[in-house]
Amino acid sequence: MANLKLRNISKSFGDIEVLHNINMEAKEREFVVLVGPSGCGKTTTLRLIAGLEDASSGEVIINDRVVNMVEPHHRNIAMVFQNYALYPHKNVKENIIFSLKRTGAPKELIDTRLEKASRLLELQDLLHRKPAQLSGGQKQRVAMGRAIVRDADLFLFDEPLSNLDAKLRHQMRSEIRRVHREYGTTSIYVTHDQLEAMTLGDRVVVMRDGRIEQQGSPMDIYLKPSNIFVATFIGAPSMNMLDARLFRDYVELEGRKIPLGKRIEEDLIRIPGEGKEVKLGIRPDFFQDEHYSDGRTTLSRIEDVKIDLVEPLGFDIEIDSKVGTQPLKARLDIRTSVKEGENINLCFDMDRAHFFDINTEENLFVLPLKP
Amino acid sequence: MTDRKTITRKILLALAVCAVLLFCLFPFVQILSTSLKHQFDWGNPSLIPIKFNLEAYKELLGITKAEEPVVPETVKALLDNPLLTEEKKEEILNRYRSTGDIFPYPRYFLNSLLLSASAASVSLLLAVFGAYSFSRLRFKGRKIVQRGVLFTYMIGGVMLMVPLYQLGVKTGLAKSTWGSLLSLLLIYIIQTLPVSLYMLGNYFRSIPYSIEEAAVMDGCSRLGVIYLVILPLSAPMLMTVFIYCFIIAWNDYLFASIFLKQFHDFYTIPLGLQSLFVSKNAIWDRIMSASVLTLVPVLLCFSFAMRHLTGGLSEGGLKE
Numbered sequence: 001m002a003n004l005k006l007r008n009i010s011k012s013f014g015d016i017e018v019l020h021n022i023n024m025e026a027k028e029r030e031f032v033v034l035v036g037p038s039g040c041g042k043t044t045t046l047r048l049i050a051g052l053e054d055a056s057s058g059e060v061i062i063n064d065r066v067v068n069m070v071e072p073h074h075r076n077i078a079m080v081f082q083n084y085a086l087y088p089h090k091n092v093k094e095n096i097i098f099s100l101k102r103t104g105a106p107k108e109l110i111d112t113r114l115e116k117a118s119r120l121l122e123l124q125d126l127l128h129r130k131p132a133q134l135s136g137g138q139k140q141r142v143a144m145g146r147a148i149v150r151d152a153d154l155f156l157f158d159e160p161l162s163n164l165d166a167k168l169r170h171q172m173r174s175e176i177r178r179v180h181r182e183y184g185t186t187s188i189y190v191t192h193d194q195l196e197a198m199t200l201g202d203r204v205v206v207m208r209d210g211r212i213e214q215q216g217s218p219m220d221i222y223l224k225p226s227n228i229f230v231a232t233f234i235g236a237p238s239m240n241m242l243d244a245r246l247f248r249d250y251v252e253l254e255g256r257k258i259p260l261g262k263r264i265e266e267d268l269i270r271i272p273g274e275g276k277e278v279k280l281g282i283r284p285d286f287f288q289d290e291h292y293s294d295g296r297t298t299l300s301r302i303e304d305v306k307i308d309l310v311e312p313l314g315f316d317i318e319i320d321s322k323v324g325t326q327p328l329k330a331r332l333d334i335r336t337s338v339k340e341g342e343n344i345n346l347c348f349d350m351d352r353a354h355f356f357d358i359n360t361e362e363n364l365f366v367l368p369l370k371p
Numbered sequence: 372m373t374d375r376k377t378i379t380r381k382i383l384l385a386l387a388v389c390a391v392l393l394f395c396l397f398p399f400v401q402i403l404s405t406s407l408k409h410q411f412d413w414g415n416p417s418l419i420p421i422k423f424n425l426e427a428y429k430e431l432l433g434i435t436k437a438e439e440p441v442v443p444e445t446v447k448a449l450l451d452n453p454l455l456t457e458e459k460k461e462e463i464l465n466r467y468r469s470t471g472d473i474f475p476y477p478r479y480f481l482n483s484l485l486l487s488a489s490a491a492s493v494s495l496l497l498a499v500f501g502a503y504s505f506s507r508l509r510f511k512g513r514k515i516v517q518r519g520v521l522f523t524y525m526i527g528g529v530m531l532m533v534p535l536y537q538l539g540v541k542t543g544l545a546k547s548t549w550g551s552l553l554s555l556l557l558i559y560i561i562q563t564l565p566v567s568l569y570m571l572g573n574y575f576r577s578i579p580y581s582i583e584e585a586a587v588m589d590g591c592s593r594l595g596v597i598y599l600v601i602l603p604l605s606a607p608m609l610m611t612v613f614i615y616c617f618i619i620a621w622n623d624y625l626f627a628s629i630f631l632k633q634f635h636d637f638y639t640i641p642l643g644l645q646s647l648f649v650s651k652n653a654i655w656d657r658i659m660s661a662s663v664l665t666l667v668p669v670l671l672c673f674s675f676a677m678r679h680l681t682g683g684l685s686e687g688g689l690k691e
Contacts, residue, residue, distance in 0.1 A: 052584055073590045085585035089603045099589035146589070 001028045002063045002153035002186050004049065009058035011044055011210075018044055019210045022058070026154075026203070029184045033201035035191055037233070041210040042190045043082075046156050049188060051075050062153060078147035078185075079156040082163065084139045086131040086146075093127040096145040113149040120182060121145050121175070137168045144176070148183055155180075155187040161196065173199060194234045198222065206230050223352070228279060228361040231354060237284050237318065239354075240328050244280040246355055246364075251280060254324030258300045260350055278364065281354035284318070287330035289338070290345040299347040305330075307342050319344075399666070406659035413655050427660035431476040476664060478636070479643040483621055484668070486552065486639060490559035491616035494567055497560065498612060502571035503597055507580070517572075524565035528625050536629050548637060551630045558626050563616040570615070574608040575601060614676045618669055640665045 004026040011019040019041045026032040034042040047053040049060055051072030059066045067075055078099075086095050096117060100110045118124050121141040131139060140160060147155055157176070161169045177200060180187055191197055197204045198218045205215040206229075214226045225231035225239075232238040245252040250259050252275075293299055302323055309320040317332050321344070330346055338344050355364045400418055406427060408420040415421065442450070442464065450460055504510070505517050535558060536545065544550035578601065586600045602609065624641040631637050638646070644661055 050584075050588060052587070071592070072587045073592055073595075077588060079585070079588040081581050081585060083579070083581055085579065085581040087582060087586070087600060098586075102590040102595070146585075150589075 001184065003028050004154060004186060004188070005059075005061040006045070006049070007059040007061060009045070009048060009060070010056050011041075011048060011053065012056045017056075017210065019048075019055075022210075022212060024205055024212060024215060026186050026188060028186055031180050031187045031189065031200060031202045032205060033189045033191060033197040033203070034205045034207060035194055035197035035233075036207035036213075037192060039209075040207040042192075042207050043158055044210075045207070046079075046158055046188060046190045049154070050077055050079050050156055075154075076150075076152055077154045077156060078150045078152035080140075080143045080147050080158065080160045082159040084131075084143040084163075086139060086142055088131050091128050091130050092123060092134070092142050092145075095131070095142055096123075096149055098146065099150050110149075117145045117149045120148070120179065136164055137172065140164060140168075140172055141175070144179060148179055148185075152185060155185045157187065157189040157191075159191055160189075162191070162193070169196075176200060194236065198234070204234075206233060208233075224363070225281075225354065226363050228281070228356045231281050231356070231363070235283055235285075237329050237331070239281045239283050240330075241356070242280045242282070242323065242326050242328065243358075244278055244355075246276045246278045247274050251278075251355075253280060253302065254326060256303060256323075258302065258350070277358050279356040279358055279361075281356055282348055283352070284329040284331045286348050286352045287332060288347045289332050289336040290347050292333045292335050293347040298349070300350045300353075302328075302346045302348070304343045305346050307338055307340055307344060310338060310340055402659050402662050402666075405655055406663050408656060410654070410656070424656060427654075427656040428664070431657065431660055431664060433475070433477060476640075476643075476661065479638050479640045480664070480668075482637055483639040483641075486555065486559070487617045487620035490556050490563070490620040491613050493556070494560045494563045494616045495609060495613050498564060498567035498571050499597070499602070499609070501564070501568045502575055503601065505568065505572045506575040507583075517568075520565045520568055523561065528562070532625060532629060535626070539630065545630065548634050551634060552637060555626055555630045558630075559616070559620040559623065563619050567612045567616060570612055571605070571608060574605055578604055610676055614672045617672060621669065 006022050006024045009019055009022040010017060022041075022045060024032070034045060036042050044053060048055050051060075051067070051070065055068060060068055062075065062077075087098065090098065093114065097110050097114055100113060105113075114127075118127060121144055123138070123141055123145055126134065126138060126142075131142065134142065140163075143160065160176070161172050164172060173196060176189075189196075189200055191200075197206075201218055203215060204218050204221050206213045206221060208229055214221055214230045216224075221230060221234050225234065228241060232241065242253055250257045252258075288294070288299070290301065305321045305323055305328060307319050307321045311318040311320075312334075313331075316334055317336055317338075319330050319332060319338065321328050321330065328346075332338075336344075356362065357364055404418045404420060405413065407423050407425070408415070409422055409424045412421050412424075446463065449455075450463060455463075501520075505513065535554075539545035539551070539554045542550075544554045582600060582604075583596050586596045591599060621639075622641060623639070624645060627639045627642045628645070631639065631642060640661075644658070644665060647661055648658060
């Protein structure tokens with residue numbers, strides 16, 4: 001078990017700086033997910049922790065010890081690669097116990113660890129197969145097995161599920177969760193899938209262009225995104241961003257005046273000027289059809305939303321619609337019987353709406369969580 | 372219609388393949404056939420000997436003893452002189468037993484084998500580390516070194532022959548037997564290294580780097596990675612490179628002819644063959660059977676290599 005700190009990490013490849021002053025931390029037993037679009041530097045960050053890349057500046061600290069100069073094979077870190085990277089010439093068993101054998105562990109220990117890992121990952125029947133004879137999901141499990149038999153201080157996962165199909169991904173996600181609960185090893189997990197980030201992470205670190213945009217618990221990030229990027233990246237379907245004007249006690253959206261909730265009124269002191277142009281952000285999941293709203297009078301309303309497309313998803317219905325000229329997505333109760341071309345009144349809780357500065361893109365009412 | 376077309380095509384292809392095969396294999400068949408013929412049969416254009424003759428093989432492999440030298444009558448009379456010591460007698464007899472008459476195949480074979488195998492082993496060892504550094508490490512001047520190595524391959528052996536021998540003489544290596552053998556060994560290594568580096572380097576590059584990184588994360592040092600991951604995965608290519616180096620050294624005549632000229636006991640097979648060709652004992656069946664015996668190890672090497680050249684060892688460990 002270990003804790004990890006990255007302090008002022010920067011990394012350049014030639015003249016291009018790909019990581020800018022990264023500061024983050026993983027406490028003991030914590031499962032931290034680095035999430036962001038391709039090329040945001042999350043994998044580079046992971047490789048820096050592993051020691052497969054050297055930081056241009058800053059410190060990687062594991063268990064309160066700066067490890068920048070420590071070779072990767074002395075860092076006691078286990079890593080699961082995106083492409084599994086199994087040893088093709090070794091069978092499943094040899095793949096799994098490779099690292100234990102390297103450290104000269106006694107045979108009994110190797111056997112018990114192998115037994116436990118293969119039972120947990122359901123690999124008992126595959127131990128004598130070569131990687132080429134395994135399916136994608138099985139290979140992934142072997143790669144996990146290779147990590148968990150070790151008594152590693154840290155687990156690093158580099159997009160381990162990105163090569164699997166949706167169903168397997170779901171299954172493996174629970175498996176990773178189970179493994180973490182069982183072993184409790186501090187883990188850093190890299191993914192571009194916000195769903196994985198939300199479901200797996202004790203803490204989520206959202207990255208963009210080599211910078212950390214926000215870090216916090218999954219729900220914190222979901223409910224209090226610090227800027228437009230985080231707001232739209234986390235959550236599916238992504239948050240609606242509507243051009244609006246903010247006044248002292250209402251917000252004007254396409255000619256509709258929507259009264260502000262109490263919390264927002266209190267926060268408004270921080271905002272200079274009346275009629276400020278803002279982006280109004282509301283998650284599609286937070287809308288309700290007026291007819292089936294829970295009857296609270298405190299709910300705000302957007303009237304006369306024109307429905308373009310209705311997509312029944314089973315449990316709920318997703319609609320593509322327009323407020324004036326602006327597109328708006330909403331996820332509504334299954335009972336809603338709206339049809340394409342009709343108008344609808346949508347309700348939402350103003351406390352769950354966000355106002356973003358159109359220039360800085362920062363959330364006006366959430367103090368930035370960046371350190 | 373299409374069926375008939377494909378059949379015709381297949382037949383034509385088969386004929387073409389046969390023609391090429393015939394063209395390539397004919398000299399070898401001719402060698403084999405001549406080596407098995409009796410003297411009276413040599414002029415016969417048929418490839419199948421009228422009567423099989425294994426004498427030449429037996430003689431070369433030392434199964435039958437070489438005949439006593441034929442000494443002219445006058446010399447015989449001389450030998451009867453009681454004043455002549457046994458030593459002198461032997462010396463005179465030896466003149467008629469000139470070394471050109473005898474072709475000590477097992478000895479030449481062993482010389483060639485040891486020299487080629489050691490050259491190939493050292494070359495392979497150096498090539499593994501060299502190729503690894505070319506394919507995986509980033510250091511200043513890597514490209515220049517890499518191309519420089521290939522450059523040496525562009526200069527033919529004939530051009531280097533004299534300077535190399537001079538070098539051997541100047542360093543004093545060419546004076547002694549072991550020095551000459553060492554020079555030859557070095558030459559073979561240097562001669563084969565460029566291609567070995569090139570072949571192995573390309574192969575190493577085809578092994579996904581993430582497998583190496585996985586090994587590093589599993590606690591391997593750089594050397595550990597090479598030994599435990601890269602080498603097992605490259606086994607087919609290592610075999611190929613070894614055989615390539617072996618055959619180059621095995622077939623070399625040029626350098627052996629200058630460095631080993633004076634050391635008859637250390638003749639390699641090509642050198643021995645050449646001396647057999649020019650000796651008075653140059654009988655066709657002996658020459659050809661010696662050639663066949665020289666070819667055999669090469670063929671064995673190839674057939675062995677073919678079995679190991681299935682490749683694709685690194686498949687399956689990754690999701691592409």
